[in-house]
Amino acid sequence: MRYISTRGEAPALGFEDVLLTGLATDGGLYVPESLPHFSLEEIRSWRGLPYAELAFNVMYPFVEDAIPADDFRKMLEEIYSGFAHQSVAPLVQLDSNEWVMELFRGPTLAFKDFALQLLGRLLDYVLEKRKQHVVIMGATSGDTGSAAIEGCRRCEHVDIFILHPYQRVSEVQRRQMTTVQGDNIHNIAVKGNFDDCQRMVKESFGDQSFLGGKTQLAAVNSINWARIMAQIVYYFQASLALGGPDRSMAFSVPTGNFGDIFAGYLAKKMGLPISQLVIATNRNDILHRFMSGNRYEQQQLEHTLSPSMDIMVSSNFERLLFDLHGRDGAAVKDLLENAAKGPVSIEDYRWKAARKLFDSDAVDDKTTCDTIREIYEQNEYLLDPHTAIGVRAARNCRRDASVPMITLGTAHPAKFPDAIVESGLSVKPQLPPHMADLFEREERYTVLENNLAEVQGFLSKHWKNA
Numbered sequence: 001m002r003y004i005s006t007r008g009e010a011p012a013l014g015f016e017d018v019l020l021t022g023l024a025t026d027g028g029l030y031v032p033e034s035l036p037h038f039s040l041e042e043i044r045s046w047r048g049l050p051y052a053e054l055a056f057n058v059m060y061p062f063v064e065d066a067i068p069a070d071d072f073r074k075m076l077e078e079i080y081s082g083f084a085h086q087s088v089a090p091l092v093q094l095d096s097n098e099w100v101m102e103l104f105r106g107p108t109l110a111f112k113d114f115a116l117q118l119l120g121r122l123l124d125y126v127l128e129k130r131k132q133h134v135v136i137m138g139a140t141s142g143d144t145g146s147a148a149i150e151g152c153r154r155c156e157h158v159d160i161f162i163l164h165p166y167q168r169v170s171e172v173q174r175r176q177m178t179t180v181q182g183d184n185i186h187n188i189a190v191k192g193n194f195d196d197c198q199r200m201v202k203e204s205f206g207d208q209s210f211l212g213g214k215t216q217l218a219a220v221n222s223i224n225w226a227r228i229m230a231q232i233v234y235y236f237q238a239s240l241a242l243g244g245p246d247r248s249m250a251f252s253v254p255t256g257n258f259g260d261i262f263a264g265y266l267a268k269k270m271g272l273p274i275s276q277l278v279i280a281t282n283r284n285d286i287l288h289r290f291m292s293g294n295r296y297e298q299q300q301l302e303h304t305l306s307p308s309m310d311i312m313v314s315s316n317f318e319r320l321l322f323d324l325h326g327r328d329g330a331a332v333k334d335l336l337e338n339a340a341k342g343p344v345s346i347e348d349y350r351w352k353a354a355r356k357l358f359d360s361d362a363v364d365d366k367t368t369c370d371t372i373r374e375i376y377e378q379n380e381y382l383l384d385p386h387t388a389i390g391v392r393a394a395r396n397c398r399r400d401a402s403v404p405m406i407t408l409g410t411a412h413p414a415k416f417p418d419a420i421v422e423s424g425l426s427v428k429p430q431l432p433p434h435m436a437d438l439f440e441r442e443e444r445y446t447v448l449e450n451n452l453a454e455v456q457g458f459l460s461k462h463w464k465n466a
């Protein structure tokens with residue numbers, strides 16, 4: 001399978017190069033040139049399969065040029081047997097025909113494990129084959145850093161350096177990153193804020209000479225195609241568990257960078273009957289404003305109780321815009337260049353086409369807390385703030401009560417205890433057994449000044465073969 005850029009000017013690449021590349025050279029994002037399509041009969045035949053086998057069926061067409069089937073199968077079995085639930089992505093019923101799909105049973109308790117566990121192994125596999133090494137450099141304010149570290153802990157050809165703002169991430173989040181042992185894992189606490197960390201990463205990608213030409217940087221952010229691919233699988237799993245593909249489903253997805261929900265859109269295009277996708281945002285609602293009024297306009301970043309959805313622009317939205325414009329890269333490039341300068345709209349018929357499938361809602365902190373409390377009172381079930389936004393949006397946007405509505409449960413409530421306190425509940429969410437000793441584990445991190453040369457010096461000295 002070949003992959004092409006959403007801005008139409010970068011060369012088409014195969015899977016291995018897309019995996020290692022991240023952003024295309026024209027500033028666009030890579031998407032498959034054409035998608036595999038499964039018949040209802042074929043999808044039906046997957047009913048009851050273990051998660052890893054279903055994952056193989058859904059994903060293999062994307063990677064077959066790069067990885068022999070048996071190796072890919074083995075990789076998937078290893079990954080998903082590490083999740084703390086036999087079904088990997090269990091469904092919990094909230095009400096008649098309404099469910100939460102728990103995507104937080106992986107090592108770091110957020111859905112990002114689904115993709116980053118796979119990404120780490122894929123990178124190592126391809127690098128072994130090519131006899132290459134990479135240094136992953138990333139900045140995090142929370143979930144991505146820990147999931148990326150966990151995903152790379154066993155990689156032989158990858159060193160990972162994650163920058164977080166010193167004393168500005170929650171203790172659970174810091175400990176999830178700093179207690180992972182491995183001599184290829186490096187946590188750096190920068191005496192600055194998240195933007196400082198991110199700027200240093202960006203500048204380092206722009207000029208990698210500090211590495212002396214002996215290795216190269218790689219990115220694991222959510223524009224990496226392999227991350228999207230891994231997220232398509234659980235839409236199939238949920239549907240098959242609830243009577244699909246012989247009935248259609250609706251999904252509500254807590255959304256930040258539009259990665260997770262874009263995977264749902266792809267599942268539909270690959271043949272899974274999905275009649276509605278709800279984009280659930282917090283106060284950072286650029287996507288909701290677009291979906292409700294065809295106006296795409298950046299606004300100031302707001303800090304909310306659902307920090308993993310605090311974004312100004314959703315990078316993966318470009319992949320949907322590409323399809324909405326008939327895969328015309330030049331049109332996407334134009335649109336996004338204009339969007340950087342001020343508000344933009346798309347042609348009405350294109351916007352209406354999107355609205356056939358997508359609805360949206362924006363949920364503020366107070367309503368998030370009200371929803372956590374309401375669901376707890378109704379079901380004695382605790383939602384994390386991101387999932388709570390999904391559930392609220394699902395209830396507000398539902399089109400048809402006879403269609404199962406599934407909200408993606410993106411994080412474990414124990415990861416975000418502040419929101420539970422704020423909601424006025426006196427229950428305290430407990431970390432699951434495999435994490436229960438998190439606060440006793442030994443931490444390893446290095447505190448550095450907010451200074452690019454110092455951070456780059458640390459990287460060049462500490463990667464494995466330096």
Ligand SMILES: *Cc1c(COP(=O)(O)O)cnc(C)c1O
Pocket residue numbers: 110111112143144222254255256257258259260261308309386410411
């Ligand atoms: C990353 C994240 C999201 C947003 O996912 P996107 O793919 O960026 O839309 C939502 N909830 C949690 C808990 C997350 O970690």
